[in-house]
Amino acid sequence: MEDEEYQGGEVKKFLYVNRRQPHGTVYALESLETVLIGAAFDQDVSMLFIDDGVYQLKKEQAPEGIEFKNFSKTYRALEMYDVEKLFVERESLEERGLAVDDLLVDVEVIPGSDVKALVDQHDVILSF
């Protein structure tokens, strides 16, 4: 059921906006599941991490202590799914005392003033 292929041929630009911390709610995990399933559809996919969403990419997550699945490694696998355009809002990083070295994957850091343009460039926005 989860390996369905899309035969439509049309390609749209999808932007997944990740706004929440990795745990606390299930949105981050279920957003990631959407990205992985969506990869089978050969769409043009970008992801934006903003607000507490930047914590999703933080290195050295250890949620096992609260009996939550550690899915942070999956972000490293996104490359294999041709999901390579990962944007992070600079202010969100700075406000939380984070730098790109704290992140699991290579990202493009953009200023908050560029977020609107990024959203405008995409056809479908899925914000979790």
Next chain:
Amino acid sequence: MKLAVLVNEGPYQHQASDSAYQFVNAALRAGHEVMRVFFYHDGVNNGTRLTTPPQDDRHIQKRWTALASEHNVDLVLCVAACQRRGLVDEDEAKRNGKDANNIAEGFRISGLGQLIEAGVEADRLVTFGD
């Protein structure tokens, strides 16, 4: 315009499902096509037929079911989200060895691909939720 709708929150707890329902009705009245409503996260809880709200309150699930039958709107519950939350149709009950099912008429369980497909095929995908 060809529209698709995403509902990310459960019924009663959150207004998202109500707003989505009102939006779909308004869109249909205005002559738009609503190709699909996709329920994700706790939104899948809109699809259980076992809810029994107080009689003086709106019945969110029955409203959706009526909408599906009157306007042929495709109501899809995400299978992965359903499995986590105990939303089960006959096939899923058989597959996972459950002793019951609870999906309301007019809803169907399917994969996240249905959401991506809606995003590709609709002119607008409109999200309701936090």
